[in-house]
Amino acid sequence: MTADFNPQTPVPPEFFRRDARVVAPELLGHIIRTRFDDLVTSGRIVEVEAYRQEDPASHCYGGMTRRNRAMFLDGGHLYVYFIYGMHYCANIITGQMGYGEGVLLRGVEPIEGIETMRRRRGPHVRDRDLANGPAKLAQALGIGPEQNGIDATGPDSPVTFLVGSPPRPDQIIATPRIGITKGVDLPWRWVGNFK
DNA sequence: CGACCGATTGACT
């Protein structure tokens, strides 16, 4: 047997222990999968943003607090935060322990567990709206505050990242980030086109 | 303490 493509191959921890601005676009096309109570959901990552400690738009700008503590963990951990009084959003932490940076997961295309995603998201949500935003993604995948700070590279983690197929380089678009008021000029959002 | 605001979403004009 040669180096067959195995759709179950986990993304190795070393992948995440690099600069968020490098990891973020390379994450496009990879798969995030969750398993809670034997309910499996997964999706292809299509939209991401990078956040770093010296970046005024980042939650860890200005140093560690109780809220952003997870951003300073080693690459491969999760940072889940609560926003606008009702939503949770998920980051995969990047870089080395002690420096705050990570990649906000802003959109996936559902692969497994679409019925579970529909149930979590509500009865009137169109399929294209299941996970095309950071809070929609977290809700569809069942990610919440219980997952803040967990290691997403362990074999028994309820949240894992699997190797997928990246888009062609010319199908990756970089843009300014969404919903921020500081650091608006930085083109640290990446969207992959897989058509 | 009180005031303000946010890495969003969904409903509505």
Place this chain on the structure above:
DNA sequence: GTCAATCGGTCGG
């Protein structure tokens, strides 16, 4: 296109 929902974090007094 506009805007309310809803609450923890942060900052000033």
